[in-house]
Amino acid sequence: MADMNFTGPEPDLQDLLAARPQLQMHAQDGLCLEDVPLNAIADQYGTPVWVYGAGTMRARFAALRDAFAAENVPMHIHYAVKANDHLAILNLFCEQGAGADVVSIGEFRRAIKAGIAAKNIVYSGVGKAEAELEAALAAGIGQINVESAEEVEMISAIAARLGVVANIALRMNPDVDAGTHAKITTGLAENKFGIAAEDIPALYARAASLPGVQVAGIAMHIGSQILSTEPYRLAYEKGAEMVRALRAAGQNVEVLDIGGGLGIGYQDEPGLNPAAFAATVRQVTHGLGVRLMMEPGRYLAGPAGVLLGAVILQKQAGKRFVVLDAAMNDLMRPAMYEAWHGILPVDASAFHAPATPADVVGPICETADQFATNRALPDLQPGARVALLDAGAYGAVMSSAYNARPRPAAVLVDRGGFELITRRQDVDALWEGEMIPAPRRA
Ligand SMILES: Cc1ncc(COP(=O)(O)O)c(C=O)c1O
Incomplete structure (x- = not known):
């Protein structure tokens, strides 16, 4: 499996902290997120606990918005709900002026519940069920990004039945290698996503002839955790070419949805620079005369959150294992993508203590339940x-x-204070909805 991780030397604890302005180490209070001590949150709500910084999310949204403003490129930002679908976070981005990008009716309903208007919601995804499409259309969804000829026919039929016209875009698969992990690349011809470029003109014409749909334009999304502007440039050039070709064929093309995928620095690799990204978008789409939309998720929410855990024990077994109360069922990325996450001790004394290699693991009965291998960390009692x-x-x-581990609490840090936004799941709630059938008689 390809490794999405940066391959340079691992950053030490000081480097990790220095690269993250949202985190501070206070001599007395220990590690803080947006100047709020994580110890205070763990004291009140226990561990493991998710902690999100509202200021960081707002700042990242503003950085992206301002980067496009600086390039004089009007951009409609639709937050990709899949990255973090908590109502409080959807509401936060809604207040910043974002729409939403959803991939299920559940995400659609979350976005609506959080205050995002249906007309500002885009529905993506390779397999939208009929009932989902019907519900989204009945609620007045703004745009559906369509991924196949079959789906165009299905949407037109549903819309005609409901007496509405569905606003759609065709998701083009630009066959570009995003240079990211194999499990999160989506823009290669071999991936299940989108419609091959050569099939777009005929499908566009077919869609334009159907009663239940109105084709607004072209959509793309080439993958996630993309760290260079180059794959974007290649994909968007193909998108712009397609817009011109469709117009030359007499089609009306108003929208270009350029997707998401902007990468962040997990190790010490620089994340995708919003200014460089916005400049690339301007260069490729300048004079194209389209309404630009984008669907970032990770860039906006990723660096704003930490999973706070506590050490259950340190085990010596040939090497040192630090066993946490957090596990792969909470944060899946290391097990699923071999993703690298920085790990910082919360106490200042530990942060400054000498570090030696340790494997950081969770208590789940899977070898994959491992957050880090040979990570330089201090003694953690x-x-x-x-x-x-x-x-x-x-x-x-x-x-x-998994392993009947209740889901952690979540806390939002904002303007120097913090608030519970998800209650820790009760153990009893784990079997809510389960039934034991009465014995069947033969
Ligand atoms: C269609 C679509 N849009 C947007 C995103 C958001 O991606 P990211 O969180 O990498 O910005 C995804 C996620 O892969 C996606 O599939």
Whole structure:
């Protein structure tokens, strides 16, 4: 399996902290997120606990918005709900002026519940069920990004039945290698996503002839955790070429949805620079005369979150294992993608203590339940707290209750204070909805 991780030397604890302005180490209070001590949150709500910084999310949204403003490129930002679908976070991005990108009716309903208007919601995904499409259309969804000829026919039929016209875009697969992990690349011809470029003109014409759909334009999304502007440039050039070709063929093309995928620095690789990204978008789309939309998720939410855990014990077995109360069921990315997450001790004394290699693991009965291998960390006695960094995106949303582990609480830090936004799941709630059938008689 290809490794999405940066391959340079691992950053030490000081480097990790220095690269993250949202985190501070205070001599007395220990590690803080946006100047709020993580110890205070763990004291009140226990561990493991997700902690998100509202200021960081707002700042990242503003950085992206301002980068496009500086290039004079009007951009409609649709937050990709899949990255972190908590109502409080959707509401936060809604207040910043974001729409939403959803991939299920559940995400659609979350976005609506959080205050995002249906007309500002885009529905992506390779397999939208009929009932989902019907519900989204009945609620007045703004745009559906269509991934196949079959889906165009299905949407037109549903819309005609409902007496509405569905606003759609065709998701083009630009066959570009995003240079990211094999499991999160989506823009290669061999991937299941989108419609091959050569099939777009005929499908566009077919869609334009159907009663239930109105084709607004072209959509793309080439993958996630992309760290260079080059794959974007290649993909968007193909998108712009397609817009011109369609117009030359007499089609009306108003929208270009350029997707998401902007990468962040998990190790010490620089994340994708919003200014460089915006400049690339301007260069490729300048004069194209389209309404531009984008769907970032990880970039906005990832660095704003930590998973705060505590050490259950340190085990010596040939090497040192630090066993946490957090596990792969909470933060799945290391087990699923071999993803690297920074780990910082919360106490200042531990942060400054000498570090030696340790494997950091969870208590789940799977070898894959491992957050780090040979990581330079100080001695961490039972009860010591650690923060798993950059866990704001594709963290809690991917979690499960495997090994009958209740889902952690979540806390939002904002303007110097903090508030519970998800109660820790009760153990009893784990079997809610389960039934034991009465014995069947033969
Ligand atoms: C269609 C679509 N849009 C947007 C995103 C968001 O990606 P990211 O969180 O990498 O920005 C994804 C995720 O892969 C996606 O599939």
